Amino acid sequence: MPADKMHVDEVDTDASLVGRLLAAQFPQWADLSIEPVRSAGTDNAIYRLGDDMAVRLPRIHWAAGQVDKEHRWLPRLAPHLPLAIPVPLAMGKPSEGYPWHWSICRWLEGENATIERISDPRQAATDLAQFISALQRIDTTGGPLPGPQERGVPLAMRDAYTRDAIARLHGMLDTGAATAAWEAALQAPRWHGAPVWTHGDLQSGNLLSVKGRLSAVIDFGCLGVGDPACDLIVAWNLFSPESRDVFRAALPVDDATWARGRGWALSVGLIALPYYKDTNPVLAGINRYAIDAVLADHKRGA
Numbered sequence: 001m002p003a004d005k006m007h008v009d010e011v012d013t014d015a016s017l018v019g020r021l022l023a024a025q026f027p028q029w030a031d032l033s034i035e036p037v038r039s040a041g042t043d044n045a046i047y048r049l050g051d052d053m054a055v056r057l058p059r060i061h062w063a064a065g066q067v068d069k070e071h072r073w074l075p076r077l078a079p080h081l082p083l084a085i086p087v088p089l090a091m092g093k094p095s096e097g098y099p100w101h102w103s104i105c106r107w108l109e110g111e112n113a114t115i116e117r118i119s120d121p122r123q124a125a126t127d128l129a130q131f132i133s134a135l136q137r138i139d140t141t142g143g144p145l146p147g148p149q150e151r152g153v154p155l156a157m158r159d160a161y162t163r164d165a166i167a168r169l170h171g172m173l174d175t176g177a178a179t180a181a182w183e184a185a186l187q188a189p190r191w192h193g194a195p196v197w198t199h200g201d202l203q204s205g206n207l208l209s210v211k212g213r214l215s216a217v218i219d220f221g222c223l224g225v226g227d228p229a230c231d232l233i234v235a236w237n238l239f240s241p242e243s244r245d246v247f248r249a250a251l252p253v254d255d256a257t258w259a260r261g262r263g264w265a266l267s268v269g270l271i272a273l274p275y276y277k278d279t280n281p282v283l284a285g286i287n288r289y290a291i292d293a294v295l296a297d298h299k300r301g302a
Contacts, residue, residue, distance in 0.1 A: 006280050007060045011098070011099065011100075013057050015034045018034050020096045022055075025095065033048075034049060039205070040112075040205045040283045040286075041205060042060075042280065044063060045059050052106065052107045056102060056105060057098065057102040058100050064099075064100040066220075067100070067101040067102060069220075070086065071103065073144075074220060075088065080134055080135075080138050081134050083131045083214065083215065084108055084208075084217075086105045087105060087106040092104070108208055108215075109208075109215075110215045111209060111210075113204050113208055115204070115238060115239070115240070117209050119211075122246045123213070124214045125250065126247075128214060128234060129251045133251060133252060138197050140196060140225040143225035149161070150224060151201065151222045151230040155188070155190075155229070155263050161267070161271055162267040163179070165270040168274045169270065169273065174295070177298070178266070181298035182267070185260060186263065187259075188259035191256075195227070196225060196228050197223070197225055198225065198230050199217060199220060201219060203234060204238050205219075207234075227257075228257060229261040230261070230264045232253070232258065232260075232262070232264065233261065233290065234247075235262075236265035236289075236294050237268075237289060237293070262297060265290045266290070266291060269290035270291060272284070273287045273288055
């Protein structure tokens with residue numbers, strides 16, 4: 001597989017393709033500069049268009065429906081949220097050999113909010129908790145329900161995939177400890193409340209910071225309404241134990257939801273690590289961090 005690809009059946013994109021798509025569908029922007037953006041994102045190839053726009057093209061078939069969803073819902077969610085989110089400007093159609101809808105969005109300044117770039121992790125934990133709380137308060141009428149393998153479903157629906165990932169990681173980590181932590185998470189009571197809005201993929205690659213302060217949340221491809229536990233994965237894939245405690249204290253979350261969130265962080269990490277360990281070392285590192293954090297929590301009975 002070429003070094004810049006993350007999926008065997010990924011669609012090829014480049015700046016030339018973007019230029020042809022723009023010339024055919026949005027000629028008013030066709031003369032702007034087009035620069036590829038290096039990203040650990042797995043679903044979309046991103047190109048900076050001029051100074052203040054971005055073009056996003058789904059890389060893989062399972063991401064093809066994200067454009068319609070983001071264009072429909074992000075403008076409705078944005079006014080209610082305390083952090084910036086992408087602003088869709090235009091939706092492109094399949095053309096020039098490219099098979100799916102694609103999007104043009106407003107460019108958001110900032111850099112990925114890794115823990116090294118956050119000047120005050122406790123403040124970041126509080127800011128992100130406030131974002132999640134605000135998202136959960138938004139009316140979900142008509143919101144997209146998750147499919148069987150998507151974020152927000154009952155944790156038990158991931159059991160077979162998670163156990164398969166554990167088996168594939170034999171020799172890379174303590175599979176006995178991973179199995180024990182996963183089975184403990186499965187014991188947590190299911191969510192019985194009304195479905196709430198969830199981002200579904202909160203991790204440093206989908207968070208932006210400016211001058212060390214959390215500024216934006218991006219990539220809403222996993223957006224849906226369901227169990228809020230899936231938005232707690234960031235507690236383990238980004239934060240230290242100390243800032244994790246701050247994050248939890250700032251959220252309206254019960255013990256069962258926190259336990260399911262820990263299970264989500266473990267499951268996502270276990271499934272992603274073997275898939276991306278050779279093609280996306282940044283994402284693999286994020287997921288290895290999450291696995292180690294969950295196993296440490298489980299070991300000390302947290």
